[in-house]
Every structure is written in C-alpha cells, then in structure tokens.
Amino acid sequence: MFKKFSKEDIHSRSNVKSSIQRTLKSKLVSQYPALELVIDELIPKKSHIELIKCEDKIQLYSVDGEVLFFQKFDELIPSLRLVHKFPEAYPTVQVDRGAIKFVLSGANIMCPGLTSAGAKLPDSPGLEKDTIVVINAENKENALAIGKLLMSTEDIKKINKGHGVEMIHHLGDPLWTFSIE
Amino acid sequence: MSGLKEVIYCEVCSYPPDYCEFSGKLKRCKKWLNETHPDLYAKLYGDSGDDEVTNLGKKLVESSIGEERENKLEADLLKLQKREENKEQRELAKKLSSKVIIKREARTKRKFIVAIQGLEVFEIDMKKLAKTFASKFATGCSVSKNAEKKEEIVIQGDVIESVESYIQQLLAEKGLQDVKVEVIDTKKKKKPTTNSTESK
Numbered sequence: 001m002f003k004k005f006s007k008e009d010i011h012s013r014s015n016v017k018s019s020i021q022r023t024l025k026s027k028l029v030s031q032y033p034a035l036e037l038v039i040d041e042l043i044p045k046k047s048h049i050e051l052i053k054c055e056d057k058i059q060l061y062s063v064d065g066e067v068l069f070f071q072k073f074d075e076l077i078p079s080l081r082l083v084h085k086f087p088e089a090y091p092t093v094q095v096d097r098g099a100i101k102f103v104l105s106g107a108n109i110m111c112p113g114l115t116s117a118g119a120k121l122p123d124s125p126g127l128e129k130d131t132i133v134v135i136n137a138e139n140k141e142n143a144l145a146i147g148k149l150l151m152s153t154e155d156i157k158k159i160n161k162g163h164g165v166e167m168i169h170h171l172g173d174p175l176w177t178f179s180i181e
Numbered sequence: 182m183s184g185l186k187e188v189i190y191c192e193v194c195s196y197p198p199d200y201c202e203f204s205g206k207l208k209r210c211k212k213w214l215n216e217t218h219p220d221l222y223a224k225l226y227g228d229s230g231d232d233e234v235t236n237l238g239k240k241l242v243e244s245s246i247g248e249e250r251e252n253k254l255e256a257d258l259l260k261l262q263k264r265e266e267n268k269e270q271r272e273l274a275k276k277l278s279s280k281v282i283i284k285r286e287a288r289t290k291r292k293f294i295v296a297i298q299g300l301e302v303f304e305i306d307m308k309k310l311a312k313t314f315a316s317k318f319a320t321g322c323s324v325s326k327n328a329e330k331k332e333e334i335v336i337q338g339d340v341i342e343s344v345e346s347y348i349q350q351l352l353a354e355k356g357l358q359d360v361k362v363e364v365i366d367t368k369k370k371k372k373p374t375t376n377s378t379e380s381k
Contacts, residue, residue: 085186100200
C-alpha cells in the first residue's frame with residue numbers, strides 16, 4: 001500500500017475538529033478495545049490532529065506531528081509507531097527468522113513463514129480473513145509490519161501454501177520514513 | 182502511570198534496534214547503540230562485544246530455522262550490508278564531487294537576483310530554505326526551475342555574500358565542509374564606474 005509514497009501524493013491537509021476527534025477516538029477504541037486504557041495518553045485531549053488526504057483515497061491521521069494511524073475505506077489501521085507504543089492491543093502473528101528479510105523489503109507473507117517452528121499463530125478459533133494483524137518476528141521484541149489476513153488463520157494452518165498476509169505497512173517503507181514538518 | 186511503551190529507534194537506520202541487523206547498516210548501528218544505550222547493546226549482541234564466535238553460537242541456539250538456512254541468511258545479510266556500504270560511499274562521493282553554484286544576475290539598473298543551484302543533492306529542503314532566506318533578508322525568495330529543469334532558489338536583492346556564508350555554515354553543519362561553493366558574479370559591482378565618474 002505504501003510501496004510508493006512521497007510528498008507529492010499528499011492532496012490536502014486539514015486540522016481535525018475536536019468533535020470529530022472524539023468520534024475518531026471512540027472508533028479506534030471500538031476497533032481495538034484494549035486501547036481504551038491508554039487512548040487518552042496516545043491522543044491527549046488537547047492534541048493537534050491533522051488529517052492528511054493522499055492519493056488512492058488513503059487518509060493519514062497525524063497526532064502532534066506523528067502519523068499514528070491511517071485509513072483506507074473505512075477501517076482504521078494503526079501505524080507501526082503506534083503499535084510499538086502499545087503492542088498488546090492488536091491481534092498478532094509471528095513469522096520465523098528467515099522471513100524477516102523479505103518482510104522488510106515489502107513482500108506479502110507466505111503461509112510457511114507463519115507456520116514453521118519459529119512462527120506463531122493464534123490458537124483456534126483464530127482470526128478471520130481480512131483482519132488487520134500486527135506482524136512480529138521470532139526472537140524480536142517489536143513489531144516489524146502490519147498486514148491484512150488473506151485467509152483465516154485456521155486456513156493458513158490447514159492449507160499452508162501461498163500468500164497468507166497482505167503487506168500494508170512495514171519498517172522502512174515510505175510511510176515509516178515519512179515525516180511532517 | 183503510563184501504560185505506553187517507549188521504544189528506542191536506532192538513529193542510523195530508524196528501525197527499533199532489534200532489526201538493525203536487517204538494515205544493512207549493522208556496523209554503524211552497533212556503534213551507535215553501544216555509545217548511546219550500552220545496556221541494550223549488551224542484551225542484543227552479547228556482553229563481549231566483538232566476540233563473534235560466542236555470538237554466532239548463541240544465535241544458532243535461538244534460531245529455529247536450521248543451521249543451513251541460518252547460514253544462508255547470514256550470507257545474504259552480509260551481502261546486503263556490503264551493498265548498502267557501497268551505496269553510501271557512492272552517495273558520499275557524489276555529494277563531495279558536486280558543487281553549489283551561487284549566481285548573481287542583474288535585473289534592471291541597480292537590481293539583482295541571486296540564484297542558488299545544486300543544493301538538492303545534500304538533502305536540503307529547498308522550499309524551507311527559501312522561506313528562511315525570505316525572512317532572513319526580508320525579501321522575496323522562491324524555488325523555481327531553471328533552464329536545465331533543475332530546481333534553484335531565487336532570491337531578490339543583492340545578498341550574495343551573506344548567502345554564501347550561510348550556505349557554507351549549513352554545509353559545515355552537515356559535515357560537508359569540503360563541498361565546493363562556487364560564486365559567479367555575472368556583473369561586476371558598479372563601484373569602478375562610480376569612481377570613474379567621480380574622477381571626471
């Protein structure tokens with residue numbers, strides 16, 4: 001999604017009203033209930049939220065100059081910086097060490113990388129298809145990517161072939177290095 | 182009490198330090214981490230810094246993908262690192278070999294503009310710099326494309342000396358003192374002519 005992304009892709013920037021800010025926060029909490037504990041710390045009441053509309057109907061939300069989440073169509077997707085701050089709130093999968101290199105260059109994650117010994121998938125019933133997942137890696141503390149499940153985790157275990165997770169945002173991609181000045 | 186986690190990001194490759202080894206800049210990352218966060222360094226790379234053998238042994242125990250694949254990964258990472266290093270060197274060489282041109286052009290009679298070219302190589306935000314110049318010299322300043330379709334900063338008014346010193350200072354801040362700054366004055370100052378009229 002952010003394979004090519006630069007300043008030229010920004011169409012408009014506008015400040016978000018505090019009333020919309022409230023609905024945004026409640027939406028975020030309803031999507032990731034565990035965030036409720038820390039939502040006021042992540043987005044303080046007086047914070048300055050900016051909505052950045054970009055190419056392909058991508059919308060970024062920046063809180064005090066830091067892109068914390070973005071939106072394509074309806075679902076809010078946290079950025080990695082937000083995930084790093086509070087990793088417990090999101091559904092997580094883990095890839096093995098061999099896959100890290102490919103993930104960091106932006107590849108979709110193949111099923112075997114999710115099912116091998118170093119990898120971890122949530123136990124059944126698992127996660128539905130199209131869930132936004134945080135991708136963690138073997139022996140690593142922090143998340144390295146965010147993706148969308150292309151099949152449910154149970155199917156990944158069963159079929160064990162082909163693309164398992166679609167890459168949305170990973171360490172080192174243009175969104176990661178993107179900064180608003 | 183804060184429920185948030187503070188994550189340290191490597192200043193060299195911008196990743197969290199656990200992923201430095203995949204950035205291809207490991208050497209510099211390691212150095213940086215050792216200087217700024219020695220405790221983290223010890224945790225990630227083992228206490229005995231340069232002792233490669235023990236490090237490798239530890240890694241093999243932790244990793245689950247088997248020795249063969251691990252070795253391959255290691256080799257790939259080394260290759261990546263080499264490539265990154267080469268790239269950096271090339272970029273540095275390019276930076277050092279390029280030069281900044283500051284040009285003064287005459288408009289009408291006593292009016293001049295100053296044009297600065299060749300800044301884009303140094304990762305300087307042209308628009309921002311133009312804004313700084315505008316407020317610094319209290320004059321009009323903008324970024325425009327010149328005849329060769331390259332971006333240049335155009336400043337209204339005769340400010341060539343102060344611009345030169347400012348740019349040199351800017352480059353020195355980035356550790357690029359050796360970059361050539363060339364000053365081209367297309368029209369000599371009018372002083373000689375005024376002198377000659379006086380002598381008449």
